[in-house]
Amino acid sequence: MERLPDSLRVRLLRPLIRRLLAAHQARGRPAPLDRTPTHPYGGLVQVFAGSPIAPALARTLGDMWDSSHLPRRAKLLIFAVIARGLGCHVCDAEAARALRTEGLDEAALAQVLGHLDARDLTPLERALVPFARETIWYEPAPLQRRARALRDALTRPQFVETIGVVSLANGLCRMGAFVVDHP
């Protein structure tokens, strides 16, 4: 894969690739947000308002919250755990607020974020919460081992969605820690 750019075929295609990339760059103009996102982490999208990132991020986040393979509370728990692990106070507070509206009381929230488990969690959430924590500091071997164990416990769509949610949560909370916590 690393040698692909130097292969004859790709070199012959370079002019075409250059044109495609140039066209893509042309689309990357400042783009206003159509509307202020109301879903959790919408505030982070607002930080990027005016940049082409903002509408793309808003769309991605919106699609993620709308997707139904994982319950909304499970996704929020993933975000909350990753925010706590990365020390992003804004993301942490936002996830906590949203989790309270999902019916998780203060004691259960403190228990799950403090110890990665609580009696109030569903079996699915109890599997996802510790896995979310594993994704914070990228260590391939243990992460792959735990991902394989999780794969056996979830359906295929749930597993694929989990990977998407943890990836997005890691990216967003890192951005949050950098952009919002330290403007």
Added chain:
Amino acid sequence: MEALVAAALVALGGLAAALYGERRRTARLRAQLEAAALDLQQLQATCARLAPAGVVQRLLADGPGAVAEISAERKVVTALFADLVGYTAMSERLEPATLARVLNGYFQRMSDAIHEHRGHISTFMGDGILAFFGALQPNPWQCDDAVRAALAMRAAIRGYNVELARAGLPALAVGIGIHRGPGLGGLVGSRERMEYAFVGRTVNVAARVQALTRTHKVDILVTEALRAELDARFALVPMPPERVKGIAEPVVTYAVQ
């Protein structure tokens, strides 16, 4: 016309030769690059036995300048100190080669248990092990991790003792002390020899608490500072406060069931 064709053929031949030479040179450089990458991987693997992998990667990536950056970071960590009970008597009874084999098996199992719970081993001191949780990366769950690691070490020792008994060797027992507190983590030492370490009272307390496992006749003890952050679902038994060397107040500890 013929001369023109001949000139074109010569030019083409020259171009082909140049291209061929270029391809050979690229292949040679690629082979050298791959060999260098392999060497680097081996170096990283070797160094990772001497220092935490994260520190090694940072040193290799950022060069010697990173030493100053890694050298002073104040943080709160959880220190786990483990020591074999009755090691001196055992070392006198066993042949050196057998003792080394038993010890290596012990260290390997303890290391696996610690790494599995996101700890890193700072150093082996004789038969002792000093490990930290939350030293290399922020870890808000470091206390739970450390106690889970200690429980995994207890289970690993039990499994290892079955193997030792089968080989006609004496059983091992381990004492583990865990404490949480502030200190200074990073590369410390002289210009000639440095190591990643965590210095401060926290390490001393963990070592003293480990020694208390003999007094209280238990295998895992944690301090009050650790208990305050620990998941309430761990079963703990309070031990009578004990005075230990270097600490003014009696130390309150809890045995982990």
